[in-house]
Amino acid sequence: MxxxxxxxxxxxxxxxxxxxxxxxxxxxxxxxxxxxxxxxxVVVADFNDEGAAETVKMLEEQDSEGIVVHADVSKRGDVDVxxxxxxERYGRLDVxxxxxxxxxxxxxxxxxxxxxxLTIATNLSAIFWACRKALPHLIEGDGGSIIxxxxxxxxxxxxxxxxxxxxxxxxxxxxxxxxIEYGPQVRANVIAPGSIDTPRFRKVLDKTPGAxxxxxxxxxxxxxxxxGEANDVACIALFLASDMxxxxxxxxxxxxxxxxxxx
Amino acid sequence: xxxxxxxxxxxxxxxxxxxxxxxxxxxxxxxxxxxADIDEPGAKVVADAIVADGGNGIAVPCDVTKSADxxxxxxxxxxxxxxxxxxxxxxxxxxLVPIVDLSDEDWQRVLDIxxxxxxxxxxxxxxxxxxxGGGSVIxxxxxxxxxxxxxxxxxxxxxxxxxxxxxxxxxEHAPDKVRINMIAPSATTxxxxxxxxxxxxxxxxxxxxxxxxxxxxxxxxxxxVCDAAVFLASDMxxxxxxxVLPLDGGMxxxxxx
Numbered sequence: 001m002x003x004x005x006x007x008x009x010x011x012x013x014x015x016x017x018x019x020x021x022x023x024x025x026x027x028x029x030x031x032x033x034x035x036x037x038x039x040x041x042v043v044v045a046d047f048n049d050e051g052a053a054e055t056v057k058m059l060e061e062q063d064s065e066g067i068v069v070h071a072d073v074s075k076r077g078d079v080d081v082x083x084x085x086x087x088e089r090y091g092r093l094d095v096x097x098x099x100x101x102x103x104x105x106x107x108x109x110x111x112x113x114x115x116x117x118l119t120i121a122t123n124l125s126a127i128f129w130a131c132r133k134a135l136p137h138l139i140e141g142d143g144g145s146i147i148x149x150x151x152x153x154x155x156x157x158x159x160x161x162x163x164x165x166x167x168x169x170x171x172x173x174x175x176x177x178x179x180i181e182y183g184p185q186v187r188a189n190v191i192a193p194g195s196i197d198t199p200r201f202r203k204v205l206d207k208t209p210g211a212x213x214x215x216x217x218x219x220x221x222x223x224x225x226x227x228g229e230a231n232d233v234a235c236i237a238l239f240l241a242s243d244m245x246x247x248x249x250x251x252x253x254x255x256x257x258x259x260x261x262x263x
Numbered sequence: 264x265x266x267x268x269x270x271x272x273x274x275x276x277x278x279x280x281x282x283x284x285x286x287x288x289x290x291x292x293x294x295x296x297x298x299a300d301i302d303e304p305g306a307k308v309v310a311d312a313i314v315a316d317g318g319n320g321i322a323v324p325c326d327v328t329k330s331a332d333x334x335x336x337x338x339x340x341x342x343x344x345x346x347x348x349x350x351x352x353x354x355x356x357x358x359l360v361p362i363v364d365l366s367d368e369d370w371q372r373v374l375d376i377x378x379x380x381x382x383x384x385x386x387x388x389x390x391x392x393x394x395x396g397g398g399s400v401i402x403x404x405x406x407x408x409x410x411x412x413x414x415x416x417x418x419x420x421x422x423x424x425x426x427x428x429x430x431x432x433x434x435e436h437a438p439d440k441v442r443i444n445m446i447a448p449s450a451t452t453x454x455x456x457x458x459x460x461x462x463x464x465x466x467x468x469x470x471x472x473x474x475x476x477x478x479x480x481x482x483x484x485x486x487x488v489c490d491a492a493v494f495l496a497s498d499m500x501x502x503x504x505x506x507v508l509p510l511d512g513g514m515x516x517x518x519x520x
Contacts, residue, residue: 250516
């Protein structure tokens with residue numbers, strides 16, 4: 001189970017099957033490529049089929065293996081099919097990385113019921129559904145790992161993220177619950193990213209007036225004085241996915257350059 | 264491929280327990296290891312084993328409660344050549360005495376070694392890391408710094424204090440590319456836990472009971488702590504600072520931390 005000293009850093013996920021949601025871009029894609037490079041077969045789940053296909057193409061170009069699964073994780077039926085497809089294709093599941101999320105801004109009184117429902121469905125219920133469906137398979141394997149992406153905004157309050165913050169905080173505790181309930185066979189941990197420079201982050205930024213100044217302000221509030229990169233998060237996910245973290249469960253690991261420490 | 268080449272790693276408390284295991288592992292990952300400990304013969308055993316195994320390691324005596332000792336140890340580490348890239352603060356003592364029975368002397372001793380020790384070591388080593396372009400500090404905390412258990416007042420206070428000292432240091436030195444994180448292990452099959460549990464009427468029974476208390480239903484293995492230490496020491500975790508990584512089979516997830 002544990003990693004022998006002097007291990008081969010080139011094959012940390014040999015023979016493992018990893019399902020990553022939201023893997024069509026950003027953090028999910030970076031993790032897919034890193035996991036693939038470390039020997040995993042990657043199930044690339046996303047509702048963006050084009051981006052997911054591109055991720056699989058990139059996997060193939062680096063001689064890794066992966067498949068596309070269409071999944072809108074806010075729909076329970078899609079989530080069930082996603083797990084079933086992974087099992088049909090590869091016959092096992094070792095890593096479930098729930099990375100897909102929506103981020104809608106809005107102070108509480110401005111948050112519509114539709115925004116609330118979609119945020120809770122995508123960022124919280126989807127993870128419940130995926131874990132419920134995948135846990136029996138993870139238990140069957142040897143040392144399953146669940147990685148759930150929360151957010152700095154699930155650890156601290158921040159103006160304008162009522163639904164998002166609630167969903168992410170709920171996700172963190174759901175993960176601890178899973179860690180305790182399925183302890184011996186399955187590990188479950190949270191990554192809590194701060195400001196990560198991904199296509200989604202840029203999309204939000206494009207709509208922000210004075211974006212450049214905003215980013216500079218943002219950096220000033222991050223102890224390491226830079227935005228995160230998708231690969232920063234992927235490396236932490238690799239640690240959690242692999243047997244390097246065989247005794248880590250129920251943990252919340254920030255990927256935020258120290259941001260949450262300020263609060 | 265190794266993870267810690269071209270750097271000196273100081274492992275304080277490296278003569279025994281988790282420090283010993285981490286020192287040996289860091290050497291395997293290519294670091295030049297300074298095994299610093301008040302137990303000089305013990306430190307030498309570890310350093311010699313590292314060298315015998317084809318690695319680079321030296322033993323340096325160090326009482327972490329004395330700033331002169333700590334400064335001299337760090338200066339010696341700095342004189343080796345490669346930059347000081349890693350500092351692990353693993354020296355610790357425990358005192359299994361409830362508050363009302365705890366003597367001033369025991370309280371002070373635990374606080375000095377477990378909390379002031381890391382302070383003095385960081386104070387001495389961080390300027391060298393800054394000069395070298397960055398580094399990674401790993402403070403060894405404990406599950407007992409996150410949640411409490413009866414009978415460990417001094418240890419819990421020291422390790423709890425170390426959590427916030429770690430975060431404080433992380434914020435102060437993040438712009439210098441010095442990352443400071445904590446590993447918080449629960450009972451592992453080495454070090455203080457094995458020493459203290461050996462004094463129980465039935466050590467194996469006690470160990471099994473304590474192992475069964477956590478969600479993974481077993482004690483931790485020192486090699487598992489080493490895995491996490493390599494992760495935090497290496498460039499795998501370059502955006503991670505001020506964090507507390509529990510190495511506890513899920514134990515702390517039961518409580519508010």
